[in-house]
Amino acid sequence: MIELSRVNKWYGDFHVLKDIDLKVGKGEKVVVCGPSGSGKSTMIRLINRLEAHQGGRIVVDGIELTDDLKAVDAIRREVGMVFQSFNLFPHLTVMENLTLAPIWVRKMPKRAAEEHAQHFLERVRIPEQADKYPGQLSGGQQQRVAIARALCMRPKVMLFDEPTSALDPEMIKEVLDVMIELANEGMTMVCVTHEMGFAKTVADRVVFMDQGEVVEAARPDEFFAAPKTDRAKLFLSQILGH
Amino acid sequence: MSALSAPVSWARENLFSNWKNTLATLAIAYLLWKLALPFLDWALVHAVWWSPDAKACRAAKGTGACWALVADKHRFMLFGTYPYDAQWRPALASLIFVALYVVSAIRACWRRWLALVWLGGLVAIGVLMWGGVFGLRYVENERWGGLALTLLLATFGIAFAFPLSILLALARRSTMPVIRWLAIGYIELIRGVPLISLLFMASVMLPLFLPEGVTIDKLLRAQIAMILFAAAYLAEVVRGGLQAIPRGQYEAAQALGLPFWKMMGLIILPQALRISIPPLVNTFIGFFKDTSLVLIIGLFDLLTTVKVSLTEPKWSGFGIEAYLFASAVYFIFCFAMSRYSQALEKSLGAAQSRTTAGKGAA
Numbered sequence: 001m002i003e004l005s006r007v008n009k010w011y012g013d014f015h016v017l018k019d020i021d022l023k024v025g026k027g028e029k030v031v032v033c034g035p036s037g038s039g040k041s042t043m044i045r046l047i048n049r050l051e052a053h054q055g056g057r058i059v060v061d062g063i064e065l066t067d068d069l070k071a072v073d074a075i076r077r078e079v080g081m082v083f084q085s086f087n088l089f090p091h092l093t094v095m096e097n098l099t100l101a102p103i104w105v106r107k108m109p110k111r112a113a114e115e116h117a118q119h120f121l122e123r124v125r126i127p128e129q130a131d132k133y134p135g136q137l138s139g140g141q142q143q144r145v146a147i148a149r150a151l152c153m154r155p156k157v158m159l160f161d162e163p164t165s166a167l168d169p170e171m172i173k174e175v176l177d178v179m180i181e182l183a184n185e186g187m188t189m190v191c192v193t194h195e196m197g198f199a200k201t202v203a204d205r206v207v208f209m210d211q212g213e214v215v216e217a218a219r220p221d222e223f224f225a226a227p228k229t230d231r232a233k234l235f236l237s238q239i240l241g242h
Numbered sequence: 243m244s245a246l247s248a249p250v251s252w253a254r255e256n257l258f259s260n261w262k263n264t265l266a267t268l269a270i271a272y273l274l275w276k277l278a279l280p281f282l283d284w285a286l287v288h289a290v291w292w293s294p295d296a297k298a299c300r301a302a303k304g305t306g307a308c309w310a311l312v313a314d315k316h317r318f319m320l321f322g323t324y325p326y327d328a329q330w331r332p333a334l335a336s337l338i339f340v341a342l343y344v345v346s347a348i349r350a351c352w353r354r355w356l357a358l359v360w361l362g363g364l365v366a367i368g369v370l371m372w373g374g375v376f377g378l379r380y381v382e383n384e385r386w387g388g389l390a391l392t393l394l395l396a397t398f399g400i401a402f403a404f405p406l407s408i409l410l411a412l413a414r415r416s417t418m419p420v421i422r423w424l425a426i427g428y429i430e431l432i433r434g435v436p437l438i439s440l441l442f443m444a445s446v447m448l449p450l451f452l453p454e455g456v457t458i459d460k461l462l463r464a465q466i467a468m469i470l471f472a473a474a475y476l477a478e479v480v481r482g483g484l485q486a487i488p489r490g491q492y493e494a495a496q497a498l499g500l501p502f503w504k505m506m507g508l509i510i511l512p513q514a515l516r517i518s519i520p521p522l523v524n525t526f527i528g529f530f531k532d533t534s535l536v537l538i539i540g541l542f543d544l545l546t547t548v549k550v551s552l553t554e555p556k557w558s559g560f561g562i563e564a565y566l567f568a569s570a571v572y573f574i575f576c577f578a579m580s581r582y583s584q585a586l587e588k589s590l591g592a593a594q595s596r597t598t599a600g601k602g603a604a
Contacts, residue, residue: 050493076499087494091513100508101498146494153498 001026001061001157001188002047008055009042016042018212020056024157029189031199031220034209035235040192043209044159047190048079061156077105080150084162086142088134094121094145095130098152106153113152120148124178140171144178151182158182160191194239200224208232296556308560312567315551319567322387322542328379331370332390338363338370339393347582349589367394383461387542389571395465395533395543400526402469407476412506414481425477432474437535440467445539464536472529479525483518484510516590523583527576544568 002024009017016039024030032040045051046058049065049072058065060075089097098117102108108116121127124144126137134142143163150158160179164172176198183189183202193199199206199220206223208216210231216223227233257267288306290298292313299308312319320336321329342363345351351359371390374380386394413425432440444467445460452458487510495505515522537546548568552561 048497050496073499073501076497079497081494081497083490083494083497085488085490087488087490089491089494089509089513091516101500104504104508105499105501149498 001028002190003059004043004046004056005058006056007043007046007053007058009039009046009051009053016212017046017053020212020214022207022214022217024188024190026156027186027188028204029183029187029202030191030205030207031203032190032192032207032209033194033196033199033235034215035238037211038209039212040209041161044161044190044192047157047159048076048081050081077153078156079159080153080155080157081159082143082146082150082161082163084165086134086139086146086166088142088146088149090134093131093133094126094137097134097145098149101149102152117148117152120151121145123151123181124148125174138171139167140174143167143171143175147175147178147182157188157190160189160193162192162194164193164195196224196236196240208235210235299560303559307566308563311551311557311560311563315554315557315564316567318388318551319544319547319564320388321390322547323385324387324390325379325381325385328373328381331373331378331381332386332388335367335370336390336393338367339390339397342397343578383459386461388547389544391536391542392530392533392544395468395536396530398465399468399472399529399533403472403476403529406469406473408480408511410473410477411480411484414477415484429474429477432471433478437468437471437532438538440471441535441539443467460539461541464539464541468529468533468536471532472525475525475529476522479518479521480514482521483514483516486517487514519583519587519590523579527579530576530579531572544571 002022004020004022007017007020008015020039020043022030022043032044034040042051046053046065047060052067053065061078063071063075065071065075088094089100092100095114095117098120099108099110099113102113102116103110106113118127118130121130124147126141126144126148129137129141129145134145137145143166147163163179164175167175172195176195179189179191179198180202189202191198191203203220205217206220207214208223208227208229208231215229216227216232218228223232224236227236256263258264284305285307288302290302290306290308290310293299293308293310294314296308296310296314299310302308317326317329321332324332342360345359346356369375369378371386371394372381372383410425410429413421414429416422416425441464444463448463449457491509491513492505495509500508534543534545536543537549542550545568548564552558552564557564
């Protein structure tokens with residue numbers, strides 16, 4: 001489904017990503033973790049080309065990402081993304097947030113798009129909030145709307161970029177529950193997160209990144225029980241050791 | 243509490259709460275008495291309202307205002323040199339303009355059909371002003387003037403300059419260097435010269451460069467110069483609004499697969515223009531008044547017709563009254579714009595009690 005091979009990226013002189021290789025199969029759930037500044041967010045943003053890579057190849061759903069805007073748009077239609085800061089459209093209601101892309105990108109009729117959106121609002125357990133504006137919702141609710149917004153495009157892959165990092169602790173669970181449900185339904189997912197409980201529950205693979213490199217990639221039980229590298233050990237001791 | 247004590251207690255609380263407030267209140271009251279009363283005395287009590295031969299005005303000069311000037315010359319002030327017996331046409335055209343503004347100001351009317359209403363209104367205005375059909379006498383646009391001309395210049399100016407300014411603002415933020423440089427060059431060049439010099443160029447220099455036999459109407463040339471000028475200013479206002487939109491909004495729109503123009507039209511511009519309302523209206527108001535500069539290339543806008551009214555010997559010397567009248571007309575339009583923009587901000591903001599584009603607090 002997603003294939004990164006020998007991908008490199010620089011910000012000026014700073015080498016953010018170094019020879020990244022990553023394959024995500026259909027239905028696979030990959031959790032990416034690592035210390036801040038390790039390049040994990042940048043990496044996930046390459047997959048729908050919010051950032052452009054400068055070396056190597058990225059193929060998503062059989063289409064290679066290049067400067068060709070048509071290819072980029074085609075991939076973006078199939079790849080949903082959830083952001084750390086939600087990025088809902090504040091001038092539109094929840095329902096309008098959800099139906100915008102189905103109507104304008106997928107060319108769905110408005111009525112059908114609304115029914116479809118209502119279905120996804122029920123799945124993220126906030127069907128009653130359809131007519132509110134994002135600013136009237138709590139953080140956890142906003143993030144669930146953001147997930148529903150991405151799902152309304154019927155994506156083949158979902159990318160999550162630290163979806164719970166901006167949330168108050170008591171709201172993290174409601175978002176993770178929705179994500180776990182989604183994983184159980186067989187969605188292909190790439191998720192940058194520090195929620196190790198989530199990784200243990202749903203991940204097929206944990207990818208540990210540090211300083212722009214993939215240091216380790218392993219099944220979660222292996223990774224958490226016996227990390228192979230010192231850097232992974234240090235990282236795990238820092239985030240689990242309290 | 244009696245009905246009378248409410249204002250008294252209000253005054254005590256707000257005007258005489260301590261010695262500093264009391265002093266300020268008394269000082270202001272004294273100034274009002276010294277300045278406002280004599281003005282009202284001059285403008286209303288001792289004013290001359292009717293005097294076709296201006297003799298009463300001469301007699302009252304210094305003690306009373308001569309509104310007889312406005313009474314006598316208002317048709318010329320409002321309609322310029324438009325044929326006298328056909329002046330109902332520019333009057334009706336001005337009313338249509340005002341009606342179009344009012345309809346456009348009502349949010350319930352922000353539908354597709356509004357564009358058709360405008361199209362119909364502008365065609366009607368064109369027919370009225372030019373004539374030549376339906377038995378209306380043809381009136382060449384050299385004879386247009388006064389309020390109708392001012393509204394014409396301002397309306398067309400803003401209607402064309404605003405979309406152009408959005409394109410310029412987007413171009414200036416483009417990642418494509420050539421487009422960005424062109425936009426920067428245009429904006430800086432136009433902003434760097436006074437409107438007067440642009441108008442001069444449009445009216446005097448442009449014809450020199452046109453091939454033999456090709457002429458562009460003077461009014462049209464002035465209008466184009468004004469559009470180009472306003473667009474450069476508005477572009478910077480729009481760009482300011484665009485810069486206030488968080489990056490996450492672009493990314494979210496892109497991640498959903500929205501192509502560039504849809505992203506701009508549906509997500510970015512609605513938010514950017516909303517926060518730009520105060521400076522946009524500021525620029526609109528400035529532009530409305532700047533239309534008066536066309537007097538230097540010989541177009542008879544409202545301010546020019548007022549000025550020309552004073553050249554008539556019997557009315558010479560009553561400039562204050564004439565310019566007060568012109569000011570009042572400009573003020574009505576500018577103040578309406580200002581009030582409307584405040585109401586619009588409120589009603590657009592009311593929809594979202596807390597607008598946070600990014601991190602929402604619990």
